[in-house]
Structures are given as C-alpha cells and as structure tokens.
Amino acid sequence: MSHHQLDARRMLCPMPVIRTQNFVAKLPAGDTVDVLCTDPGALHDIPAWCRIHGHEIIGTQEQDGELMISVRVGANSD
Amino acid sequence: MLATQAMLEQGIHVEGINFYTGFCVEGHTHAIRKKDKAKPKRNNALWVAEQLGIKLHIIDVIDEYKDVVINPKHGYGSNMNPCLDCKCFMVRKAHEWIEEHNFDFIITGEVVGQRPMSQRRDTMPVIQRESGAEDRLLRPLCAKILPATLPEREGWVDREKLFGFNGRGRKPQIALAEKMGISDFAQPSGGCCFLTDAAYSGKLADLWSARGERRYELDDIMLLKVGRHLRPRPHFKIIVGREEGENRFLEGYRKQFTHLYTTSHPGPLVLLDGKANDNDLQLAAQLAARFSQGKMAETVRVELHEKGAAKRELDVTPLTNEEIPVEWYL
Ligand code: SF4
Numbered sequence: 001m002s003h004h005q006l007d008a009r010r011m012l013c014p015m016p017v018i019r020t021q022n023f024v025a026k027l028p029a030g031d032t033v034d035v036l037c038t039d040p041g042a043l044h045d046i047p048a049w050c051r052i053h054g055h056e057i058i059g060t061q062e063q064d065g066e067l068m069i070s071v072r073v074g075a076n077s078d
Numbered sequence: 079m080l081a082t083q084a085m086l087e088q089g090i091h092v093e094g095i096n097f098y099t100g101f102c103v104e105g106h107t108h109a110i111r112k113k114d115k116a117k118p119k120r121n122n123a124l125w126v127a128e129q130l131g132i133k134l135h136i137i138d139v140i141d142e143y144k145d146v147v148i149n150p151k152h153g154y155g156s157n158m159n160p161c162l163d164c165k166c167f168m169v170r171k172a173h174e175w176i177e178e179h180n181f182d183f184i185i186t187g188e189v190v191g192q193r194p195m196s197q198r199r200d201t202m203p204v205i206q207r208e209s210g211a212e213d214r215l216l217r218p219l220c221a222k223i224l225p226a227t228l229p230e231r232e233g234w235v236d237r238e239k240l241f242g243f244n245g246r247g248r249k250p251q252i253a254l255a256e257k258m259g260i261s262d263f264a265q266p267s268g269g270c271c272f273l274t275d276a277a278y279s280g281k282l283a284d285l286w287s288a289r290g291e292r293r294y295e296l297d298d299i300m301l302l303k304v305g306r307h308l309r310p311r312p313h314f315k316i317i318v319g320r321e322e323g324e325n326r327f328l329e330g331y332r333k334q335f336t337h338l339y340t341t342s343h344p345g346p347l348v349l350l351d352g353k354a355n356d357n358d359l360q361l362a363a364q365l366a367a368r369f370s371q372g373k374m375a376e377t378v379r380v381e382l383h384e385k386g387a388a389k390r391e392l393d394v395t396p397l398t399n400e401e402i403p404v405e406w407y408l
Binding site for chain 1: 098102121124134135137138287391
C-alpha cells in the first residue's frame with residue numbers, strides 16, 4: 001500500500017477532480033493520495049466525486065490558502 | 079437527469095460522462111470572485127450523478143475542443159456557441175468511450191425542438207451520423223417521435239416507456255420530474271457554457287482579431303472570465319481585477335504578463351496583454367490609477383513590472399471617466 005501526492009495547485013475546478021480521477025484510476029485499492037489544491041471548489045467536488053466512486057476522504061487540511069485533501073482508494077475504483 | 083432516471087427505472091446500468099471544454103460555467107467564477115463565496119460551489123454534473131446514484135466520469139477535452147470552436151462546420155448560434163458541432167463532438171467522444179468500456183449505447187437528454195440550432199428534428203440525425211454513434215444514440219425524452227434505435231429494436235429498452243416530448247415548453251418535463259420525485263433539477267437551459275454569453279463571446283472575438291488569428295490557449299479563455307477588459311489600443315489590452323478574489327487569481331499570471339499596480343493607494347492588479355511602448359505603458363498606468371482608490375488624487379504612484387525588464391515606478395495622473403471611451407471596454 002503506497003502513499004502518493006498529487007499537485008493540482010492553481011488549477012480551477014473541475015481540473016483538480018479530473019486530475020484526481022485520472023491519478024486514482026491507476027492505483028490499487030487501499031493506496032492513499034494527498035491532493036494539493038488552491039481552488040476552494042475542490043473541497044466540495046473531490047469529496048462528491050469520492051462518494052460517487054466509492055473512495056474515502058480521510059482528511060482535509062487548509063493552510064495559507066492551500067488545501068490538502070487526502071483520499072483512500074476504494075475497492076471499486078474505475 | 080430525467081433521461082437517466084428513465085433508464086434507471088428500466089433497470090439499465092447508466093454511467094455519466096461530463097466533458098470539460100474550458101468554457102463550462104462551473105465553480106470557477108464562484109471560486110475566483112470573493113463576493114460569490116456564499117453561492118454553492120458544487121459541480122453540477124457531480125451533484126446530478128450523486129442524486130441519481132450513478133458514477134460520473136469527467137473528461138478533459140480542452141485541446142480537442144479548440145477545433146470545434148475555431149472551425150465549426152455548422153457555424154455558430156447567436157453568439158460564439160457552435161452548438162451543433164459541439165453536440166456531434168461530444169456524442170463522438172461518448173461513442174469512443176462506450177466502445178472502450180464495453181457499454182452498449184448512449185443516451186442524451188435532448189428534446190426535439192427545444193433549441194433553435196442543435197435540437198431540431200432535422201439536426202437530430204446529423205448528430206447521429208457525424209458522431210458515428212448512429213443508432214446507438216437514444217434520446218429517451220423524445221424517442222417516441224423519432225425512428226426506433228438499436229436499443230429499442232433489440233428490446234434492451236422498452237420504447238413504450240419512453241417519451242415523446244417536443245418543443246420549447248418544459249411543462250411535461252417538470253411534470254415528469256415531479257412524478258419521478260426529483261424536485262431540484264439542474265439548470266434547464268443554456269447557462270452552462272460561456273460561449274452562449276454575448277459579453278464573453280465579444281471578448282473572444284476581440285482576442286482573435288487583435289492576434290490576427292483564431293487560436294487560444296486555456297489561459298486565454300480562463301482570463302476572459304475574469305476582471306474588466308479594456309483595449310485602449312489595437313495592439314494591447316489590460317485586464318483589471320475587480321476585487322480581491324480576482325486580484326489573487328490574476329497574481330498567478332504575473333510571470334507571463336507585464337503587470338502593474340498602484341503603490342501610493344490601494345488598487346487592483348492590472349495585467350497587460352500585447353505589445354506596449356512607453357506611451358502605452360504610461361496610459362496603462364493611468365488606467366491602473368483610475369481603478370485604484372487614488373482615482374481622485376493628483377498623482378498616483380504605479381509600480382510597473384515589464385516582462386523581461388527591471389521594475390519601474392511611474393507617477394501618473396489618473397484618467398477620468400470622461401477620458402475613457404466606452405469602446406475601450408470589452
Ligand atoms: S451551449 Fe455550449 S456546451 Fe452546450 S451545446 Fe452549445 S456550445 Fe456546446
């Protein structure tokens with residue numbers, strides 16, 4: 001099980017979601033990804049995308065206008 | 079949304095595809111403009127998918143879509159919206175997707191006669207043909223008034239349970255939504271794409287005519303959504319942040335553009351797009367001063383960061399409103 005980081009800073013929604021989707025598609029269940037972004041819309045969109053696709057949000061952090069959304073890849077990832 | 083629900087009620091497995099062209103009206107503008115912070119920043123497509131309980135795939139088609147906007151075979155609608163070409167393109171992409179992922183057919187929420195350009199009875203077959211989807215494209219909401227498609231003929235879908243909506247009126251759809259228990263159904267018409275917006279289309283046309291070629295990058299079309307745009311001379315324009323959120327967004331472009339801001343008074347960040355000589359820079363500085371809190375002051379100090387040059391300071395008199403012709407505003 002590996003841990004990854006994905007940089008989606010300065011991208012506007014829905015690009016952070018698209019990047020997360022394409023990145024997660026290559027990962028096995030159980031891996032985790034910290035998605036770094038700056039568009040506050042991602043705080044809404046990435047969790048919504050995770051709910052739909054059966055992934056889990058394991059935490060979100062905000063610091064100096066930067067967000068980190070941590071995702072655990074679900075079993076049914078496609 | 080209704081078309082999908084109709085399929086789900088027939089026990090069909092449906093997944094959604096949403097194409098991101100760069101022109102979509104989504105969270106961006108809300109995210110950029112601070113005053114819009116209170117508005118929900120939800121992504122409509124994700125929200126709809128969640129309501130319906132289906133998966134949604136968002137596909138970045140920014141690059142491929144350029145050709146649709148730049149050279150639409152069927153022309154534009156009332157603004158720069160190439161709706162018919164756009165539909166053909168999206169259905170073609172959806173068709174490629176279903177072939178790759180082993181799905182059997184495509185559905186759309188189109189209704190005959192609902193849109194003047196892309197949803198007429200005679201354009202429906204154009205989309206089927208030019209997309210290559212042919213009779214694997216089903217429109218559940220108006221299927222009954224169109225020839226039977228493959229999923230209907232094969233009995234995968236019960237044609238009798240589909241609909242025969244037609245025309246611009248939305249009453250039957252609203253009634254159906256109620257029957258299906260859908261109360262908040264997403265944006266019924268148009269407003270999902272900046273290309274249908276007259277002001278936005280004007281700015282895009284200006285960009286092309288100033289450059290002498292029809293071409294754009296993602297950054298160009300993003301910047302058209304932000305700030306006040308003024309073109310004081312044919313060879314340059316300025317983009318003025320209207321509030322803090324826009325200024326912050328524009329800050330991300332400082333490396334790529336000559337930019338300026340007032341230092342003696344609070345004011346916006348101004349990007350300059352094009353080529354500017356010293357007179358032009360002076361004019362840009364006077365405009366920056368006009369949009370700052372020093373607009374009534376005798377002189378305003380402006381810091382100028384010319385691309386590829388050391389920063390400079392200019393002391394300028396702000397332009398008055400009368401000195402800014404309305405034609406400068408894009
Ligand atoms: S409104 Fe925009 S997205 Fe919709 S069909 Fe027309 S060009 Fe395409």
